[in-house]
Amino acid sequence: MASILPPFTKDTAYQKVKAAQKLWNTQDPAKVSLAYTEDTIWRNRDTFLNGRKEVQEFLESKWKKETKYKLRKELFAFTDNKIAVQFWYEFYDEGDRSWYRCYGLEDWTFAEDGRMAKRQMSGNNVKLGEHERWFVDGANDEDVDKVEISAAHW
Known part of the structure; x- marks a missing residue:
């Protein structure tokens, strides 16, 4: 993901978003954390983090609770070194043994080396019944991108 460098074009911004999607879907906190600068600044809902180490620890905790995780990201907007x-x-959720879908927006700012220097995330969880799931077990990134997301699903 760090090899896609700013300033972004429409094509490289899209590539950066899909690279992030693929990386996060690995659910590998050590690998994911390398996409961020050593001094990255994060806001994830009501949690504020500073530095790659805190990001890795946060993701380790997140994916212990949030299992069977499958993510889709779509480009919303971009400038030279920012992507939304x-x-x-x-x-x-292993705690309450329920399925959830989180909807949200992220604001990313990148360093010259292509690593993310700032990430701000706002999201909301919606509890799901098994029949409401979009991403079936075993879905890969290509499957995730094929799920039609429209107002009809909401």
Whole structure:
């Protein structure tokens, strides 16, 4: 993901978003954290983090609770070194044994080396019944991108 560098074009911004989607779908906190600068600044809902180490620890905790995680990100807007995305992901909450879908927006700012220096995320969870899931078990990134997301699903 760091190899796609600013300033972004429409094509490279799209590539950056899909690279992030693919990376996050690995659910590998150590690998994902490398996409961020050492001193990255994060806001994830009501959690504020500073630095790659805190990001990795946050993701380790997140994916212990949010299992069977599957994410889709879509390009919303971009400038030279910033990208905005809309996203939705589904996960199984091991604590209450329920499925959820999170809808949200992210604001990304990149360093010259292509790593993310700032990430701000706002999202809301919606509890799902098994029949309401979009991302079936075993879905890969190509499957995730084929799910038609429209107002009819909401």
